[in-house]
Amino acid sequence: MSTPPPTTASTTAPPPAADLAHDATDLRMATFRLARRLRAERAIDSMSDGQFAVLANLHVHGPHTLGELAERERVSAPSMNRTVNHLEELGYLTRTPDDTDRRKVNIALTDEGRSVVVETTRRRDSWLEHALEDLEPHQRETLAAAATIMRGMADR
């Protein structure tokens, strides 16, 4: 079990034994920094993170109602409505009234919206791939394992 620590540790390599607080701080900073760096990679500069998040949600999870989108992005319904309006004007998604419940609207990606998601995603993944290429195999394995754990944490 006692695998030697990835000795690439540059400056600080304290015994990680029970130092939860240190680990938490370290992971927080690392997560924020990497997320920020990744976010800078985008297909359309004029598209905000919030806009892209909506398109990405529709891409991954299929059509949503307005309320579902708002809840998923944890913003208010009016705020989401505004964002959806904008994306609709840009031609990235469509609104169609729900057949069974006329109060609802089904929001779905257009082909153009889908291509924005695909292209932006590819840019970010491409940046990440290049970064991963520069790592040693055991570091990549560490990151792959970490990704699974992190997703589990975020969903808790």
Add this chain to the structure above:
Amino acid sequence: MSTPPPTTASTTAPPPAADLAHDATDLRMATFRLARRLRAERAIDSMSDGQFAVLANLHVHGPHTLGELAERERVSAPSMNRTVNHLEELGYLTRTPDDTDRRKVNIALTDEGRSVVVETTRRRDSWLEHALEDLEPHQRETLAAAATIMRGMADR
């Protein structure tokens, strides 16, 4: 444009052997989700991420000029100026003209601003600590190692 690989990440886990693309996608999603979850934890609900980022920068790296802050946060100088104005009105930082170059202003945290940083940071770390507690030791070790690698990637 070459045809993109079928990035339709299917639900089942593929062999991670040399699948850089898959690892990249996975790490991207995990990083964004965890960052988003962490960002929701804050000491003052009315404080935006951008505002907090400025305070955090001053806390970690000491006083900055306006231009330095704008560059560090990758926003325009007028945008940073506005944010700094607001934070100054709230009493979280101070502006003082530079002695040697009167065009510059030195922006520094007040005690109150520092406490906002400390408290928000503590909330986020606390959330993370609880999440880490629910993991197995080897998972925590993986995350600790991953944090170091991720920071290195973000700084590349």
Add this chain to the structure above:
DNA sequence: TATTGTTATACTCTATAACTATA
């Protein structure tokens, strides 16, 4: 009456362009 979406209103954050003060 409850739910879903939308509009009204207001505030923050963002940008570019133009301006002031200093080097």
Add this chain to the structure above:
DNA sequence: TATAGTTATAGAGTATAACAATA
């Protein structure tokens, strides 16, 4: 002339409150 900061202006994203349409 160049640089640092600020102001002017405009657009996008956020929220709460109020409203309309539908269930």
